[in-house]
Amino acid sequence: VRLVESGGGLVQPGGSLRLSCTASAVTLETYAVSWHRQAPGKEREMLALITQTGGINLSPDSASGRFTISRDNAANTVYLEMNGLMPDDTAVYYCFAMGNGDSAWGQGTQVTVSS
Numbered sequence: 726v727r728l729v730e731s732g733g734g735l736v737q738p739g740g741s742l743r744l745s746c747t748a749s750a751v752t753l754e755t756y757a758v759s760w761h762r763q764a765p766g767k768e769r770e771m772l773a774l775i776t777q778t779g780g781i782n783l784s785p786d787s788a789s790g791r792f793t794i795s796r797d798n799a800a801n802t803v804y805l806e807m808n809g810l811m812p813d814d815t816a817v818y819y820c821f822a823m824g825n826g827d828s829a830w831g832q833g834t835q836v837t838v839s840s
Contacts, residue, residue: 726751726822726829733818733834736810740838744805746820746831753796756824758803760794762816762836769819775803777824810838 732744746758759774773794774782781794791810796803803820817833 728831730831730834733836735837741808746803753801754798756822760805762818764816
């Protein structure tokens with residue numbers, strides 16, 4: 726499976742972004758997909774996961790309602806909607822897909838929250 730993230734960029738505090746994770750050569754619907762982030766000098770942390778059947782697990786930060794995960798099977802894409810962004814959300818955001826005995830990380834997309 727090959728994954729490509731997009732949608733990152735520079736946003737002001739309080740702003741929103743929607744990240745996309747699109748797969749090629751496979752049907753992403755048959756994979757569980759999670760979003761992770763890694764800030765400079767910190768370990769990579771998981772934010773949210775969506776299963777093949779649409780079940781959702783959220784990290785405590787995501788569970789506060791700022792982040793939501795969803796999938797559009799027709800677009801072969803999983804999204805991470807982020808609201809109320811803060812400078813501490815600055816990181817490289819990655820998606821990870823696992824299923825069918827296969828797994829892969831995307832290359833990451835940079836999110837910078839700054840005024």
